[in-house]
Amino acid sequence: MTDQAQGYSPNPSPGLEPQLVPAVTHDAVVVVPGIMGSELYDTSRNEVIWGLANSRWLTRAWLTRSGLDSLRLTPDELAGEHGRVRARRLLETAAWSPFFKGFEPYHKLLNTIESTVAHHSAILTFPYDWRLPVSAHARTLAAAARDHLTRWRSHPAQIAARAHAVDDREARLVFIAHSMGGLVTYAALNLGGDHDLTDDTRGVMTLGTPFQGSVVAANILNTLQGAPLPLPHNRLATAAATMPGVHDLLPRFLCLEDGPTVRTLTPADVADLGGDKELFAASQNFFGDLYRQPLPHHRPIAGIGQETVQSLQLHAGVVHASEYCFREDSNGELKRDKHGRPLRYPVKGDGTVHRVSASPVRRAMPIHAQHGALASGKQALRTVADFLLEDDHLGPDQADDGLGLNVPDYVHPHTKWDIAITGTDDATGIECTISAVDSDYTRSARVHADGDDRLRATLTVPDTGLYRVTVRSDHSHTLTQLVFAGPDGTEYLDE
Known part of the structure; x- marks a missing residue:
């Protein structure tokens, strides 16, 4: 009723x-x-x-x-x-x-x-x-x-x-x-x-x-001593060396591979x-x-889900960063394999x-x-x-399970470069575009399988400027990453 x-x-x-x-x-x-x-x-x-x-x-x-x-x-x-x-x-x-x-x-x-x-x-x-x-x-x-x-x-x-x-x-x-x-x-x-x-x-x-902290901060400060990098990276390293804020971001966890062990960074390091x-x-x-x-x-x-540096080795003042980290057990002991070698954990990040x-x-x-x-x-x-x-x-x-996006942070106009989409080798339903931040320029890129549970796309940009890479999928959240395009070489431009 x-x-x-x-x-x-x-x-x-x-x-x-x-x-x-x-x-x-x-x-x-x-x-x-x-x-x-x-x-x-x-x-x-x-x-x-x-x-x-x-x-x-x-x-x-x-x-x-x-x-x-x-x-x-x-x-x-x-x-x-x-x-x-x-x-x-x-x-x-x-x-x-x-x-x-x-x-x-x-x-x-x-x-x-x-x-x-x-x-x-x-x-x-x-x-x-x-x-x-x-x-x-x-x-x-x-x-x-x-x-x-x-x-x-x-x-x-x-x-x-x-x-x-x-x-x-x-x-x-x-x-x-x-x-x-x-x-x-x-x-x-x-x-x-x-x-x-x-x-x-x-x-x-x-x-x-x-x-x-983050190993990225160590990479920034090390730029002037490592392998030659584009001019913007050197510019940032010079300024960052004076910034307490960047030093506050240096890793404070077990990250430095030192012979048979792993330890935290010291001021001397x-x-x-x-x-x-x-x-x-x-x-x-x-x-x-x-x-x-x-x-x-x-x-x-x-x-x-994003490829992220998590540890480093330091050789002759040069940082060699890796995409794995280390763990301690509940007693504070470093986790090792049966041969006594520190175990490596690829946990990724943002x-x-x-x-x-x-x-x-x-x-x-x-x-x-x-x-x-x-x-x-x-x-x-x-x-x-x-x-x-x-x-x-x-x-x-x-x-839910999702995708990762790996994009270079600095590219050159009119030069081809690749992005990697991780977490799948199936390009069905995945769209990739690159758009200029301050103009109407937008282009699509073909996504194709690259093995090892990842996809790849090749892109180019027409001029110096800031661009946004966007990856859309039927089964994952939209991913975006900014990339800056500038000239090759290490020479300064005119003021």
């Missing part, structure tokens, strides 16, 4: 039907970008020195003699005087750097967050000078987050949204941090001087944060490979203090940060994405939105 037959009506008072409650959070959100994810402005020269991502600016920055001079830290800045360079906003357009490859802007992330908060005033972005040590931003971010939460709690939109919350609690903070931004957030919560900030934080989501041993020693001390307390209410996101480093705990939510695109891909954006709307931590979803 139906409800209507029994005398019940699904809507006894049609004019008084309750309204649907919008799916929004009444919490305050703080967005912290990654390394090179903030636009930097030189106050002494009244000009932007990082963040204008167009072909003309990128060419001048990476291929002229003085293009990156303003990014190098001066002696005064190394001594603690940090007024010359100001971080004005999050990256507005796509940018590129050797080794780190491409950096996508944060528009999609901010749009996703804005759709899940009660009002756009609930969002605080925290640009910072990523050249400086992580420690330099701890108190600044802590104070900014406290001020933001205080203002938001008195906002009419927060008060209205709070009435719909399950437990009618006060608004709290949610941090969404990409790459180095996760380290900055960690420092703010544990060493920022606001002892109540942790209690006022509902959750922290990190996207590809190198909690134990860092000096040998081209870095600054004092900057690295200071970084070691800082992280030793920082990691005494866990990151509160943490949901780590780890990029997976192309910059290998999976083990992307989480200080064993549990992490996996996403198939390159490092620079972790905060802009559809899967990551859905994960962020779900995290913001949680009243309780329900635990991470599991990632």
